[in-house]
Amino acid sequence: MNFTKTEPIRFKHVDYAGIVFYPRFLEMLNDLVEDWFAEALDRPFAKIHEQNVGIPTVDLKVQFKKAARIGDVLTKQLWVINLGGASVTCGFRFADENDKTCLEGEVTLVNVKLGDGIKAEPFTDDTRTKIEQYFLKF
Amino acid sequence: MNFTKTEPIRFKHVDYAGIVFYPRFLEMLNDLVEDWFAEALDRPFAKIHEQNVGIPTVDLKVQFKKAARIGDVLTKQLWVINLGGASVTCGFRFADENDKTCLEGEVTLVNVKLGDGIKAEPFTDDTRTKIEQYFLKF
C-alpha cells in the first residue's frame, strides 16, 4: 500500500529556469511525511510536539529525473522499505500527470525524544502496526 | 583541495525543535555550489543564466549526523569525486565549531543548455581545468 497525495507546482517552487528548485522538492517530501503521520499513523506533528517527540531525517537519497514546471500537478507516493526499532526507511516517488517520474528516492526518519539532548525512542506498538500497513507488497 | 565557506545558523533555518529544518541545509548546500561556481570556477550563476545554461542537481545523497542549532556557525566543505563530460559529482561536509560532522554526502550536477528542452552540454575545457583543482588528494 502506498500513501499518496497530489501537489501543484506553484510560483514559489520554481527558479529562474522555470523549474522546481530542488530544496522545494524536499519541503514537498516533508509535507508528504507530515501528512502520512497525521492521516495514516494518527501521529499529527502538533500532537507529537506536545509530547516532546520529533522525527528528524537522518538519511536521504534522491534521484532527480525530470524537471517539474509551474502548473504541473505531481502525485507524491510514499511506502515503507524498512522498519527498525526507532527508525523507518521510506521509499518515495513524485510523478507528473503522465506518470513520468520527476524524482524518487529513500528517506530514513528516526523517532526521538527531545529534551536536553536528542535520544532515539522506539515507536509504540500502535504506530508500528500502522507503519507496517505501508510495506510494499509484491 | 576543498572549497570552504562558513555559514551561521539563523532563525529562519530552525524548526519548532530549535534545530535546522533539513530542506534549509540543502539551500545552504546550493549556496555553497553557487559560491564555488562564482569564486572558483569563474561561472557566476548570473552569467550562466545569460547564456541559457543551468546546472540542475540530478542526484543527492545526504547523511544527517548531528543537529545544528541557532547560533552555531557551520563550516561547509566541497570537493570533487568524479568529473564526467557534462556532469560533476561533489562530496560535501558541514561541520560545527568543534569539527563534528553535522551532515555529509554527495551531490551530482549536470551542465545543461536550457531552451525548448533541457539538454546536457559538456563543460568547457577552462571549466574542466578549474573543476579538476578540487579533486580530493590523498
Place this chain on the structure above:
Amino acid sequence: MNFTKTEPIRFKHVDYAGIVFYPRFLEMLNDLVEDWFAEALDRPFAKIHEQNVGIPTVDLKVQFKKAARIGDVLTKQLWVINLGGASVTCGFRFADENDKTCLEGEVTLVNVKLGDGIKAEPFTDDTRTKIEQYFLKF
C-alpha cells in the same frame, strides 16, 4: 465577493517558538493571489509566463494580530479595494477556526510586461471585468 481558500499550518511554516515565521505567511499570501488569478481571473501563472507577463507586488501592508500554530487551519480571504489601469489593490485576511484574525492587510500588484526591462501594461478588459467581481460590497 471574497475569494477564499483554506491552508493548514505545517511543520515547515513554524519557527522555534512554534508559531508561523512571518515570511511564510507571505508565501501563503502569494499562493492565495496565484489561486485567485488561476481560478477566478483565468490567468494561471504558467500561462502568464508564456506571455512574458508578471504581476510583481509593489506595496504591502500587514498587521499580524494573532500567532498561528502547527495544526491550525487558516481561512484566507482576498477582495479588491482599488483597480487602476495596470494595478490592483487587494485586501486580505487570514483567520483561524474560531474566525479570529491572524493577519490582515493590503497588497498592491502591478501587471507588467517582462523583457529587457519591466513595464506596466494595462489589464485586458476581460481581466478587468473578472477582477471587478471581487470589489467588496457593503
Place this chain on the structure above:
Amino acid sequence: MNFTKTEPIRFKHVDYAGIVFYPRFLEMLNDLVEDWFAEALDRPFAKIHEQNVGIPTVDLKVQFKKAARIGDVLTKQLWVINLGGASVTCGFRFADENDKTCLEGEVTLVNVKLGDGIKAEPFTDDTRTKIEQYFLKF
C-alpha cells in the same frame, strides 16, 4: 545611526522572472533584524530563546520600488523610528550598488515572553539604551 549589512542576491531568492520573490526579501529583513539584535543590542536570538523571549513582528509596511536580480549585492539599512515600552518600530531600506532603493518600509516588533501564552514584556533598560543609539538623527 543606521545598522547596515550587505547581502548578495542568490539563486534561491529569485523567481521565474529572474527577480527576487518578495517573501525572500522579508527573510532578508528578518536576517537584518536578527543581526541588529545580535551585534548591536547584545541580544542574539540563541540567547533570547533560552530566556523564553521572542520578538514577533506585528506590523509591516513595504514598498517594492525596483526589482533585484541574481548577482546584485544589496545594502540593507535599519534605524529606529519609535520606541515603546515593549515595542520598537524600525525603518528599513534595501538599495542596490548604485544606491537605488529596491525596497523600503517600516516594521514593528514586540518583545514578548513565550510560555502558555504570548505576553508583551518591556525591554530592559540596557536594551533600551542600545536601541536608542539607532534613532534617526537629522
